[in-house]
Amino acid sequence: MTLPPTDSRPDLFDDAERWSLDELRARQLERLQATVRSTYEHVPHYRAQFEQRGIHPDDIRTLDDIRLLPFTTKADLRDNYPFDMFAVPREQVVRVHASSGTTGRATVVGYTKADITTWASIVARCIRAAGGRPGDIAHVSYGYGLFTGGLGVHYGAEHLGCTVVPASGGNTEKQIQLIHDFRPRIIFVTPSYFLAMLDEAERMGLDPRQTSLEIGVFGAEPWTEAMRAEIQERANMHATDIFGLSELMGPGVAQECVETKDGLHLWEDHFYPEVVNPLTDEPVEEGQVGELVLTSLTKEAMPILRYRTRDLTQLLPGTARPTFRRMAKITGRTDDLMIVRGVNVYPTQIEEIVLDIDGLTPHFQCVLTRPDRMDELTILVEAAPGSAESGHAALAETVRHHVKSRIGTNARVEVLGEGGIERSVGKARRIVDQRDLRG
Numbered sequence: 430m431t432l433p434p435t436d437s438r439p440d441l442f443d444d445a446e447r448w449s450l451d452e453l454r455a456r457q458l459e460r461l462q463a464t465v466r467s468t469y470e471h472v473p474h475y476r477a478q479f480e481q482r483g484i485h486p487d488d489i490r491t492l493d494d495i496r497l498l499p500f501t502t503k504a505d506l507r508d509n510y511p512f513d514m515f516a517v518p519r520e521q522v523v524r525v526h527a528s529s530g531t532t533g534r535a536t537v538v539g540y541t542k543a544d545i546t547t548w549a550s551i552v553a554r555c556i557r558a559a560g561g562r563p564g565d566i567a568h569v570s571y572g573y574g575l576f577t578g579g580l581g582v583h584y585g586a587e588h589l590g591c592t593v594v595p596a597s598g599g600n601t602e603k604q605i606q607l608i609h610d611f612r613p614r615i616i617f618v619t620p621s622y623f624l625a626m627l628d629e630a631e632r633m634g635l636d637p638r639q640t641s642l643e644i645g646v647f648g649a650e651p652w653t654e655a656m657r658a659e660i661q662e663r664a665n666m667h668a669t670d671i672f673g674l675s676e677l678m679g680p681g682v683a684q685e686c687v688e689t690k691d692g693l694h695l696w697e698d699h700f701y702p703e704v705v706n707p708l709t710d711e712p713v714e715e716g717q718v719g720e721l722v723l724t725s726l727t728k729e730a731m732p733i734l735r736y737r738t739r740d741l742t743q744l745l746p747g748t749a750r751p752t753f754r755r756m757a758k759i760t761g762r763t764d765d766l767m768i769v770r771g772v773n774v775y776p777t778q779i780e781e782i783v784l785d786i787d788g789l790t791p792h793f794q795c796v797l798t799r800p801d802r803m804d805e806l807t808i809l810v811e812a813a814p815g816s817a818e819s820g821h822a823a824l825a826e827t828v829r830h831h832v833k834s835r836i837g838t839n840a841r842v843e844v845l846g847e848g849g850i851e852r853s854v855g856k857a858r859r860i861v862d863q864r865d866l867r868g
């Protein structure tokens with residue numbers, strides 16, 4: 430495989446990427462103190478939390494004092510729906526986004542004018558780290574709308590000086606046509622939707638290895654090293670990982686550097702990371718896996734303290750950007766954990782297995798049922814186009830065997846024909862939970 434050459438030019442770094450570690454820590458403390466003060470003075474939810482714990486903004490004297498602060502959960506945001514978490518008058522909020530979630534009310538987030546500019550500059554930094562440059566044509570297939578993906582990346586790419594193609598999600602054939610005609614160098618899309626685009630390109634008689642695309646910035650859902658290898662091979666382009674969440678801003682909280690592809694640098698000048706044990710809420714030992722907890726350091730409209738992301742990862746020392754710590758690729762979410770007869774299973778583990786087996790497409794879904802009060806996992810996979818149905822039983826057995834030997838659990842496996850697994854144009858739905866938990 431010969432991937433396009435990358436250049437990592439430090440002359441393109443912004444100021445914060447050049448700060449010494451001491452300077453970074455000093456700025457973080459200053460910004461944390463200002464954030465805490467703003468939440469205390471302007472957000473009744475936080476004021477009440479501070480009073481309940483008997484703490485005051487003046488108690489935050491070092492970065493370690495962050496542990497005195499309350500966590501924020503998705504439930505807190507729902508309880509303050511729609512605008513009660515804002516720390517500025519509503520009139521100063523120039524945009525809102527919302528995430529629907531799977532249950533209950535949406536959570537709403539807001540941005541001041543300055544927040545939008547800060548966000549654009551952070552995403553521009555991500556794009557540079559991914560290898561994008563001013564002047565590149567940038568194709569955006571993240572959804573536009575209440576979801577932060579499309580508009581977040583759009584403003585960042587414009588800020589960097591790219592020519593942006595706001596394709597949004599869906600209408601796959603048209604996307605392929607646009608890529609063919611406009612010749613973008615960089616694409617922003619969920620990895621699962623990109624796979625559907627590759628299938629479509631092949632169906633249209635185009636070779637995905639021959640497109641103009643050199644760089645992909647993939648995120649909004651977990652994806653594995655096996656998926657990276659699959660995409661890089663099939664499309665002959667660099668696949669980098671971008672992480673973010675609406676509650677903290679949107680895409681761009683962390684980004685992988687193209688020259689190392691060794692995890693995502695967390696932009697610590699804007700977001701302060703911790704990793705905690707989700708059961709005890711205590712910090713994990715350095716380098717251990719746990720739940721990522723993030724505090725915003727520069728947000729005006731909706732500052733957020735110690736947000737429980739539910740994402741599982743570990744913190745690693747910086748490499749391509751030495752002062753910023755990295756987060757390892759996300760292995761799953763605390764709420765994606767499937768406990769099947771006592772064994773912990775995450776969809777990313779299934780993804781690795783599926784991608785390892787010849788004769789399967791990379792599309793899959795995990796269906797949970799509960800016959801006789803026992804959880805049962807059925808893995809739906811899809812045979813490669815043109816494969817004979819007579820081979821499906823053997824494929825199913827191969828998957829079943831790998832799941833048993835590598836993860837340690839029994840699963841039923843169904844091999845479907847071409848197109849049998851639903852394609853999503855945004856985040857893939859990996860788990861279909863059909864359990865009746867009342868029984």
Ligand code: DLL
Nearest residue numbers: 528578648649650651671672673674675679680759
């Ligand atoms: O997904 C923001 C985003 C858009 C990120 C485009 C990257 C690219 P939410 O809809 O609020 O925001 O969902 C946030 O998605 O807590 C993770 O569980 C998951 N997620 C986001 N990026 C990644 C990633 C956007 N690179 C939730 N790897 C997060 C794994 C990711 N999971």
